[in-house]
Amino acid sequence: MANVQAGVPPTDKALDVERKGARPRSDLSRQRLRSAWLFLAPMLLVLALVAGWPLLKTIWFSLTNASLSDLEGAEFVGLRNYWEYVDYGDGEGEYFGLLFDPQWWNAVYNTVYYSVISVAIETVLGLVFALVLNAEFKGRGFVRAAVLIPWAIPTIVSAKMWAWMMNDQFGILNDMLMAIGIISAPVAWTASPDTAMWAVIIVDVWKTTPFMALLILAGLQMVPGDVYEAAKIDGIHPVKVFWKVTLPLIRPAILVAVIFRALDALRVFDLIYVLTPNNTQTKSMSVFAQENLFQFDKFAYGSAASTLLFLVIAFITLFYIKIARLDLGGRGK
Amino acid sequence: MPYAVKRTGFYALVVFIVLFSVFPFYYAILTSLKSGTALFRVNYLPVDFSLANYEGVLTNGVFPTNILNSVIVAVVVVAISLFLAVTAAYALSRINFAGRGLLLLTILAVSMFPQIAVLAGLFEMVRWAGVYNTLFSLIFAYMIFTLPFTVWVLTTFMRDLPIEIEEAAIVDGASPFTIVMRVFLPLMWPALVTTGLLAFIAAWNEFLFALTFISNNSTRTVPVAIALLSGASEQEIPWGTIMAASVIVTVPLIVLVLIFQRKIISGLTAGGVKG
Structure with missing residues (x-):
C-alpha cells in the first residue's frame, strides 16, 4: 500500500538484488545489466516512434508552410505561423499568426474556463462522494459499483446520451426542470450560446467525478483509524476533525488527482466535438488544432496550435513531477 | 442534531x-x-x-463490422503493450542501472502527452507507411497511451514483490528472460488482468486518432461510428438507434468493470489512468 497515490514514481526500496546477493559476481551483474537494456529496447523504440518522432515532426510542421495535400513540399518559414508582422509601407502594418488570432485566444479561454470550473466542481463533489464511500453502511459495495458506471462508459456514448437527455424538444432534463419549476420554457442546452459550455461541464462532471472520488478515497483509506478515535475521545466536533485532521492528511492525494484531471481537461476533444459541434462558445484548443489540421487545410497553422498546447501541458507536467518528487523525498526511505 | x-x-x-x-x-x-x-x-x-432499434443497428449498415474492428484493435493493442511492458517493467523494477529514474520520468511524461501534439506527425507517418485507413494505424498509434500506462503499473507491482522469489532462480543460473517468464509471470496474473482491462477500455473508447486516421465507414471503430450515426436527413437524428448502439458497446464494459471492480480501483489509483 506504499504507493496508492496516483502516479507517484516507484521508489528504490527493497529490490536491489545486486546489492544483496550478486555484488561479488560481476559477470552476473553485467549479464543482468545487458538484459535490462535488451528488455527495455523494444518498448523504448516503440515509444520513440509513436511519441518522440511525431512530436518533433509536429513542431517542425509548425515552422513550415505545410498543407494537407502537400506535406512533402513543406518549406521552413520560421515562426510565421505564430507571429508575423506584415509591413504595408509608410508606417502601416499588421500582425498575423496564432498569437494574434482572436479565434485561438477564444479557444484558449474556453479550454481554461472549462478546465478550471469542471475540475473545481469534480474535486468538491469527488470529496463528498469519497467521504460517503469511506463511511461504513449497508450496501456500500453496491454504491461503489454504481459509481464506477459513468467512468466505464465511453466519452462518445456519454456525450450522445446527454445530448439526448438535453434535447430541447424531447429531452428529459427540460421535462424534469420544468416539473419542479426551475425553468419555465424548454432550454436548448447544447445549442444555445449561454448554456453550451455548461452542458459540456455537466457531462464532464458526471463522467469524471467517480474517478476523482476513487483517487481521493484511496487517500482517505490511508488515514489511520486511531487518529479519528483519538479525536473522538477528546470530544472534538466531527466538522473540526474534517478540516483540521482529515483534509491536511489527504491533501497530497487531492493535489495529485487535481493535476491529473487538469492535464486531462486541458486536452479535451471528444466531448466537445460530439456534444456541441461547431460552437464557438465551447471550441477547445484541441478542437481548434484538429479543425485547422484536417478541415481548413491549414496544416502548419494547426501544428502550431498543437505545439503551443503541448508546451502548456509540458510545463504543468514538469511542475507535477517536481511535486511528486518532493513528496517522495518527504516520505523518506 | x-x-x-x-x-x-x-x-x-x-x-x-x-x-x-x-x-x-x-x-x-x-x-x-x-x-x-x-x-x-x-x-x-x-x-x-x-427491440426494433437493436435489430436495426445490428442488421442494417456496417455497425457489426465496426464492433469487430474495435475488438480487433483493442485486443491486439492490449496483447502488444502487455508483452512489451512485462519485460520492460522487470528491467525497471528489479535491475539497478544508471538512468533508471530518468527513464521512469520520461515514461510518466509520455503518458501525459496530449494526443493532439503528435497528431500531425503521426498522420504523416501513417500516410508514409501506407497504413492510412487501416486498423494498423490505430494499433500503432494507441501504443502512445497504453504502453506508458502498462509499464508504469506493472513496474509498481513488480517492485513490491519480495526479493526471495528471484534469489533461488538467480542462484540456479536462470537467465533474466527465464526469470521473467517462469518466476514472475505466474505471480502477475492479477496485475496483468487489471492493466490489460484498463488498456482495453482506453483503446475501445479512443476517438481522436480513430476519427483522423480512418475515413472509410466499414473500417471505423465504434466510438466514431456512433458519433457519425445519422438519419436520412440532417434534421432526423435517429436517437433510438444511437441509444441502442451505445448500449451495445457499453454493456460489455460495464459487466467487465463490475466483475473486476476491486482490481480496477487499485489499478486506477496506482496508475492514475484517464477516464
Whole structure:
C-alpha cells in the first residue's frame, strides 16, 4: 500500500538484488545489466516512434508552410505561423499568426474556463462522494459499483446520451426542470450560446467525478483509524476533525488527482466535438488544432496550435513531477 | 442534531449518488427500447419494450463490422503493450542501472502527452507507411497511451514483490528472460488482468486518432461510428438507434468493470489512468 497515490514514481526500496546477493559476481551483474537494456529496447523504440518522432515532426510542421495535400513540399518559414508582422509601407502594418488570432485566444479561454470550473466542481463533489464511500453502511459495495458506471462508459456514448437527455424538444432534463419549476420554457442546452459550455461541464462532471472520488478515497483509506478515535475521545466536533485532521492528511492525494484531471481537461476533444459541434462558445484548443489540421487545410497553422498546447501541458507536467518528487523525498526511505 | 435526522440525511446523499451515477445510462436503455413516436414521449419508468432499434443497428449498415474492428484493435493493442511492458517493467523494477529514474520520468511524461501534439506527425507517418485507413494505424498509434500506462503499473507491482522469489532462480543460473517468464509471470496474473482491462477500455473508447486516421465507414471503430450515426436527413437524428448502439458497446464494459471492480480501483489509483 506504499504507493496508492496516483502516479507517484516507484521508489528504490527493497529490490536491489545486486546489492544483496550478486555484488561479488560481476559477470552476473553485467549479464543482468545487458538484459535490462535488451528488455527495455523494444518498448523504448516503440515509444520513440509513436511519441518522440511525431512530436518533433509536429513542431517542425509548425515552422513550415505545410498543407494537407502537400506535406512533402513543406518549406521552413520560421515562426510565421505564430507571429508575423506584415509591413504595408509608410508606417502601416499588421500582425498575423496564432498569437494574434482572436479565434485561438477564444479557444484558449474556453479550454481554461472549462478546465478550471469542471475540475473545481469534480474535486468538491469527488470529496463528498469519497467521504460517503469511506463511511461504513449497508450496501456500500453496491454504491461503489454504481459509481464506477459513468467512468466505464465511453466519452462518445456519454456525450450522445446527454445530448439526448438535453434535447430541447424531447429531452428529459427540460421535462424534469420544468416539473419542479426551475425553468419555465424548454432550454436548448447544447445549442444555445449561454448554456453550451455548461452542458459540456455537466457531462464532464458526471463522467469524471467517480474517478476523482476513487483517487481521493484511496487517500482517505490511508488515514489511520486511531487518529479519528483519538479525536473522538477528546470530544472534538466531527466538522473540526474534517478540516483540521482529515483534509491536511489527504491533501497530497487531492493535489495529485487535481493535476491529473487538469492535464486531462486541458486536452479535451471528444466531448466537445460530439456534444456541441461547431460552437464557438465551447471550441477547445484541441478542437481548434484538429479543425485547422484536417478541415481548413491549414496544416502548419494547426501544428502550431498543437505545439503551443503541448508546451502548456509540458510545463504543468514538469511542475507535477517536481511535486511528486518532493513528496517522495518527504516520505523518506 | 438528532441521530435519526443525520441518518436520513446520509442515506439521502447515498441515494443521490446512486441516481446521479446510474440514471443517464438507465435512461439510454429506456430510450433504446422505444420505437416510432414513443421516442418523443418522456417516461421515467419503462413502458415500451421494442427491440426494433437493436435489430436495426445490428442488421442494417456496417455497425457489426465496426464492433469487430474495435475488438480487433483493442485486443491486439492490449496483447502488444502487455508483452512489451512485462519485460520492460522487470528491467525497471528489479535491475539497478544508471538512468533508471530518468527513464521512469520520461515514461510518466509520455503518458501525459496530449494526443493532439503528435497528431500531425503521426498522420504523416501513417500516410508514409501506407497504413492510412487501416486498423494498423490505430494499433500503432494507441501504443502512445497504453504502453506508458502498462509499464508504469506493472513496474509498481513488480517492485513490491519480495526479493526471495528471484534469489533461488538467480542462484540456479536462470537467465533474466527465464526469470521473467517462469518466476514472475505466474505471480502477475492479477496485475496483468487489471492493466490489460484498463488498456482495453482506453483503446475501445479512443476517438481522436480513430476519427483522423480512418475515413472509410466499414473500417471505423465504434466510438466514431456512433458519433457519425445519422438519419436520412440532417434534421432526423435517429436517437433510438444511437441509444441502442451505445448500449451495445457499453454493456460489455460495464459487466467487465463490475466483475473486476476491486482490481480496477487499485489499478486506477496506482496508475492514475484517464477516464
